[in-house]
Amino acid sequence: MAICLNTKSTYNLFQMLVNDTFFVDKSAIIEKLSARINTPNRYICITKPRRFGKTSVLNMLGAYYCKAYDSKVLFDGLKIAKTAAYAAHLNQYNVVHLSMNSIPDDGNAYEDYMKLFKNAIRRDILEAYPQLKEQEFNSLSEMLVATDKQFIFIIDEWDYIFSHELYPEHYGDFLEFLRELLKDKPYVALVYMTGVLPIKKYSTGSALNMFKEYTMLKDPSFEEYFGFTEDETEMLCKKQTALTMEEIRDWYNGYQTKDGSRLYNPRSVVCALEDSACQSYWTRTGKMDEVLFFLKYNIAQVRDDVVKMVNGNSIGIDIEEEYSAGQENPASRKDIYAAMITYGLLSYSDGELRIPNKELMIEFQNALEDDDFGCVAELVRNSGEILDATLNKRGDTVASYLHNIH
Known part of the structure; x- marks a missing residue:
């Protein structure tokens, strides 16, 4: 059974999504992506926060492009079906689907991690093209060239080892693997790669410069689909x-x-x-998703800003540089905010930084209660008592609280 080549997993997952009561049709993105097939702009990396629909779009693409099954019934009622090129690309391609968040059961070394993907691709190619079994190949790219076919690659959580701080001594090797597999290869019809962290800062020289990136900070083309x-x-x-x-x-x-x-x-x-309830559904998937994790890097610089934002104000600041995969932990005020924009903890528009909504406001209020915020933490913890004393005109009580936090 195929593991990554022309599997039905993306079809099944997208079908479940379509069947959901609260399904939203994002299939119009397919028209934009199809226009890039077999062009110099066929390498696309879209990085957004978790829970913003990246994997849902990826599953949709797998279901639409894969030639191993007929998905016409699934897409005929969607927006993409009304476009001129709908039938021309529907179920016409070999699709290689890689989810980079897979970890081997046996072995915890970088080599074990990479074997998962290399072996899966090799097995699936040889199963689909048995005539290649008699030949020897020095690399996966050689084997893929020998098929004389084209493939669409959909890669989920490309940045998994970066965001989880796995195998840091092999970051360069991992980028080299992607470069060797994908860059300037005749078998690549399209690459759709997703994750949370952008790639451009860590990728030096020409390693992954074939990708056009679309991020939380800069996305003129695809932002409405996430x-x-x-x-x-x-x-x-x-x-x-x-x-x-x-x-x-x-x-x-x-x-x-x-x-x-x-x-x-x-x-x-x-x-x-x-x-039927509004509450915080913010999912913490590790320290990199927590407000306080970033703020603690330089509380002295960001404390006043955070207090202002918690009170509903925006902060004027010019942020141009992305927080990217492999970058050292943020230290400066701008780096901290760039990281928080990347993870969706803050929104940024027209030079103004703000807490996006009530859901995230709760996360920031919880962060302010940490002892590292000093007097601000004390003020937040006692805010209910201070308000009650103020409303009841107990001036001595209010004065006592304020004196204690100073």
């Missing part, structure tokens, strides 16, 4: 009666496209509508 738009969110709200659009907007809005259109956190919106 996150729910205002119209999409309103459409979903009409499918239930427990929550209003105003409640959803307050909790999960806060990101913007280049033209100023609103974007909502998709997973949180769906969870809230399914549960």
Whole structure:
């Protein structure tokens, strides 16, 4: 059974998504991606925060392009079916699907990790093209060239070893693996690669410079497909009666496209509508997702900014550089904020930095309660008592709290 070549896993997963009550049709992105097939712009890396729909789009692409099965029924009712090139690309390609978050059961070395993918590709190619079994190849790329076929590569969580700080001494080797497999190869029709961390800072020289990157900070082409738009969110709200659009907007809005259109956190919106309750669905998947993890790198520089943002204000700051894979832990004020933008913890538009919504506000308020924030932490912990004393005109109590935190 195939592991990564022309498998039906992406089809099955996308079918489940389409069957969901709160499904949102993002298939229009296929037209844009198909236009890049077999062009110099066929290398695409889209990096967004977790829970923003990257893997859902990847599964959709696998289901649409893969030639191993017929997915016409699945796509005929979607937006892509109304485009001129719909039939020309539907189920026409060999698709190689790699999820880089797989870890070997046996062996914890970098070599064991890479064997998972190399062996899977090699086995699947030889199974699909048995005439190659009699030949010897020095590399996967040689074997793929020998098929005399073209492939679409869809690669999920490309940055897994970077975001999880695995095998740091082999980061360069990993990039070299991707370069050797993909760059300037005649068998590559298209590469769609996703993750959280951009690649450009770590990738030196010509290693992965064939990719065009689309990030939280800079994405003029695909931003509307990652996150729910205002119209999409309103459409979903009409499918239930427990929550209003105003409640959803307050909790999960806060990101913007280049033209100023609103974007909502998709997973949180769906969870809230399914549960009939607005609450924080922010999923912490490790230290790199936690507000406090970043703020602790330089609390002295960011403390005042955070207090302002928690009180609903924005911070004016010019941020041009991405926080990227392999970059050292952020130290400066700008680096900290660049990292938090990359992870979706802060939104950035027109030179203004802000906490996106109520869901993230809760995360920042929790962070402020940490002892490393000193007097701010004490103030936050006692804020309820201070407010109660103020409303009841107990001036001596208020004065006592304020004296203690100074």
